[in-house]
Amino acid sequence: MTYFLFFLSIGLITALALVAKQLQQSKNDHTLAQQRLKEADKRLQEADQKYGGVISREDSVRELDTQIIVLTDRLKQLSQQSDIEEQEISAKSSALKAKLQGLEEREIVEAFGFYESKYDFQEAQEYKQRLDETRAQQKQMIKDKQAAVCNTEWSVGGSAKEGKKMTDNFLKLVLHAFNGECDASVTKVKYNNVQTMENRIRKTYEDLNKLSQTTHCEVTSRYLDLKLQELWLTHEYQEKKYQEQEEQRIIREQMREEEKALRELEKAKQDAEREEGRYQEALEKARQDVESATGKAQQKLFVQIEELQKRLSEAEANKERAISQAQLTKSGHVYIISNIGSFGDNVYKIGMTRRLEPMDRVKELGDASVPFPFDVHTMIFCENAPELESRLHKQFHERRVNKANERKEFFRVSLEEIVKVVRETDAELKICKSEITFTKVAEAADYRKTLAEERQQSTQN
Known part of the structure; x- marks a missing residue:
C-alpha cells in the first residue's frame, strides 16, 4: 500500500512536472506569437508608410479610368447628336437658300428676269x-x-x-x-x-x-x-x-394721228379756199375800180392789184399743198429731237408726224410729260415718212433706251450716226423732199438756265 502510494505520488509528481513543462512551453509559444504579431504589425505600419501613396495613386488612376470611360461614352453621344443636328441645320440651310434664291429673283429682275420662251405661236x-x-x-x-x-x-x-x-x-x-x-x-x-x-x-x-x-x-x-x-x-x-x-394701241394712235392730220389738212384747204375767194373778190373789185380811177388813185389801185395777185397765188398754193398732202397718205415729216435736261446727252427721239404743222407734235410731246421742252435737230419732209422712220428704228434697234416697249422711240446714239443713216436711206430711196440739215448742238435753254441758277445758289450758300 505504501509502495502504491509512493509510486502514485511519484507518478503524480511526474505528471505535474510534465503538465508544468507543457504550460511553460505554451506560454513560451504564446509569447513568441505575440512578438511575431508585433513584428508583423510593425512591418505592416512601415509598409503602409512607405507604399501607402502608391496604393492611393493606383486607386486614383482606377477612378480616373472609370471617369474617362464615362466621359468617352458621353462624348460619343454628343458627337452623334451633333451630327444629327448638323444634318438638320444643313437641310434647313438648303431650304432657306432655295427660298432666298426665289426672293432674290425679284431684286435682280433687270439682270436675271429674262424668260426663254418655250413656245413660238404667232397669235x-x-x-x-x-x-x-x-x-x-x-x-x-x-x-x-x-x-x-x-x-x-x-x-x-x-x-x-x-x-x-x-x-x-x-x-x-x-x-x-x-x-x-x-x-x-x-x-x-x-x-x-x-x-x-x-x-x-x-x-x-x-x-x-x-x-x-x-x-x-x-x-x-x-x-x-x-x-x-x-x-x-x-x-x-x-x-x-x-x-x-x-400693237393695237399703236395702230389706234396712228389712226388718231392720221385723223388729226387729215382734219388739219381739210381745215387748211378750207382756209385756203376762203382766202382764195376773198382775194379773188378783192382783185375783181380792184380791177373794176381801176378802170374809173385816174392819177394817183389809179396808181394806188395798180399796187393793190399786184399785192392781191401775189396773195391769191399764195392761197392757191396753200390749197394745192393741202390737197396734195391729203392725197399722199405716206407723206409726212420725220423729226429728230432731244431733251438733255430729261434724258442726258446722246439720247434722241426718232419719230414721224403727218401734221401740216409738224412743230405742233413736238410741242405736244414736251407739254407735260417731261420737265424741259424738246430741241429739234432736224425736221425732214418725206413722201414716204413711215419708211424712213422704220429704217432708222431698225438700224438702231439694239440702242433703244427702253427695250421692253418699242412704242418708246428713244435711242442712245450719236447724232452723226443718225445723219449717216438718213443720208444713206435717201440716196437709196429718194424719198426726202426737203433739204437734209441738222442742228448738232441742242439749245436746251431752260435746262442751261436751271444749271446756272443752281450754280449761283451753290456759290451764295
Missing part, C-alpha cells in the same frame, strides 16, 4: 387653245386616276376594300394640295417671277412625294409636266396678249 389665240388642251389633259389624268398613284395595295383591318378607300382619300388630299399650290402659282405668274413660280411648283411636288413615301404614293411626273406647261403657257399667253394690245 394669243394659239396660246389660249394650247392652254385649254393642256388643262383638258390634266382633267383626263385625274379622271383616269393617273395624276397621283399608289404603288402598294393596302388593307385596313384585313379589308382590301377599306384599304383602297383609304388610299383614294389620301391621293385626293395630295392632289388637292398640289393643285392648290399650282393654281396659286399660275394666278400670280408675271414676267419677273416665272422662274420663282416654276421652282415653287417643283418644290411642292418634291415635298408632297417625300411626305407620301411611307404610303408608297406619289404625284406622277407626267402630271407635273402638264402643270409646268400650264404655267409657261399662261405666262406666254399674257405676254402675247400684251404685245397684241400694244
Whole structure:
C-alpha cells in the first residue's frame, strides 16, 4: 500500500512536472506569437508608410479610368447628336437658300428676269387653245386616276376594300394640295417671277412625294409636266396678249394721228379756199375800180392789184399743198429731237408726224410729260415718212433706251450716226423732199438756265 502510494505520488509528481513543462512551453509559444504579431504589425505600419501613396495613386488612376470611360461614352453621344443636328441645320440651310434664291429673283429682275420662251405661236389665240388642251389633259389624268398613284395595295383591318378607300382619300388630299399650290402659282405668274413660280411648283411636288413615301404614293411626273406647261403657257399667253394690245394701241394712235392730220389738212384747204375767194373778190373789185380811177388813185389801185395777185397765188398754193398732202397718205415729216435736261446727252427721239404743222407734235410731246421742252435737230419732209422712220428704228434697234416697249422711240446714239443713216436711206430711196440739215448742238435753254441758277445758289450758300 505504501509502495502504491509512493509510486502514485511519484507518478503524480511526474505528471505535474510534465503538465508544468507543457504550460511553460505554451506560454513560451504564446509569447513568441505575440512578438511575431508585433513584428508583423510593425512591418505592416512601415509598409503602409512607405507604399501607402502608391496604393492611393493606383486607386486614383482606377477612378480616373472609370471617369474617362464615362466621359468617352458621353462624348460619343454628343458627337452623334451633333451630327444629327448638323444634318438638320444643313437641310434647313438648303431650304432657306432655295427660298432666298426665289426672293432674290425679284431684286435682280433687270439682270436675271429674262424668260426663254418655250413656245413660238404667232397669235394669243394659239396660246389660249394650247392652254385649254393642256388643262383638258390634266382633267383626263385625274379622271383616269393617273395624276397621283399608289404603288402598294393596302388593307385596313384585313379589308382590301377599306384599304383602297383609304388610299383614294389620301391621293385626293395630295392632289388637292398640289393643285392648290399650282393654281396659286399660275394666278400670280408675271414676267419677273416665272422662274420663282416654276421652282415653287417643283418644290411642292418634291415635298408632297417625300411626305407620301411611307404610303408608297406619289404625284406622277407626267402630271407635273402638264402643270409646268400650264404655267409657261399662261405666262406666254399674257405676254402675247400684251404685245397684241400694244400693237393695237399703236395702230389706234396712228389712226388718231392720221385723223388729226387729215382734219388739219381739210381745215387748211378750207382756209385756203376762203382766202382764195376773198382775194379773188378783192382783185375783181380792184380791177373794176381801176378802170374809173385816174392819177394817183389809179396808181394806188395798180399796187393793190399786184399785192392781191401775189396773195391769191399764195392761197392757191396753200390749197394745192393741202390737197396734195391729203392725197399722199405716206407723206409726212420725220423729226429728230432731244431733251438733255430729261434724258442726258446722246439720247434722241426718232419719230414721224403727218401734221401740216409738224412743230405742233413736238410741242405736244414736251407739254407735260417731261420737265424741259424738246430741241429739234432736224425736221425732214418725206413722201414716204413711215419708211424712213422704220429704217432708222431698225438700224438702231439694239440702242433703244427702253427695250421692253418699242412704242418708246428713244435711242442712245450719236447724232452723226443718225445723219449717216438718213443720208444713206435717201440716196437709196429718194424719198426726202426737203433739204437734209441738222442742228448738232441742242439749245436746251431752260435746262442751261436751271444749271446756272443752281450754280449761283451753290456759290451764295
